[in-house]
Amino acid sequence: QSALTQPASVSGSPGQSITISCTGTSSDVGAYNYVSWYQQHPDKAPKLLIYEVSDRPSGVSNRFSGSKSGNTASLTISGLQAEDEADYYCSSYTTTSTLFFGGGTKLTVL
């Protein structure tokens, strides 16, 4: 098994919406609804944005939303803001009771 597949980079202008995909297999993303998304600013610890595909922890902006179809999960950020510029990672529970992270996506706010 290998890391989940994410685009290396995405970009958008302030106010726009962007979507980051996370493609796995029927042994991870497709098998369970245990998909999470994390935001990481440079030299900072990751921050949980989404868990169980689409749930937000308290305190996370509703501009962040998650979904899943088959073996692919997605994170959508609406109303892009400068402070959204960061790296984003998906993760999924797997059929072997392990977890995988995606390779990460660098979001640039133009």
Add this chain to the structure above:
Amino acid sequence: EVQLVESGGGLVQPGGSLRLSCAASGFGFSSYWMHWVRQAPGKGLVWLSRINSDGIRTTYADSVKGRFTISRDNAKNTLYLQMNSLRTEDTAVYYCARDLTSVTSPLHFYAMDVWGQGTTVTVSS
């Protein structure tokens, strides 16, 4: 304040050992599952290991199975990662993280809502 503080990182030679600690405060440590995650310089996050609340059940990534051991001391509110047979490719920042899963709910989440600041491990001769 809910907090995790890692320690124990440093420079070690290939083949050597190191034990990382993660001190928890501000929450009921003994109730929560915990994880170790690492990040090599300029690279992405890699999940390493998970331990349930009472320390009975552990799971490891294939890359560290047989070399790393996760454990916890709930009386000391501390999580550990014993790392043996270290390789240069183990060089990374190591994070401990709390899972949303706790004994207060029958639900599992496999998501990490509290993270430490990380401790740096460098494996080099």
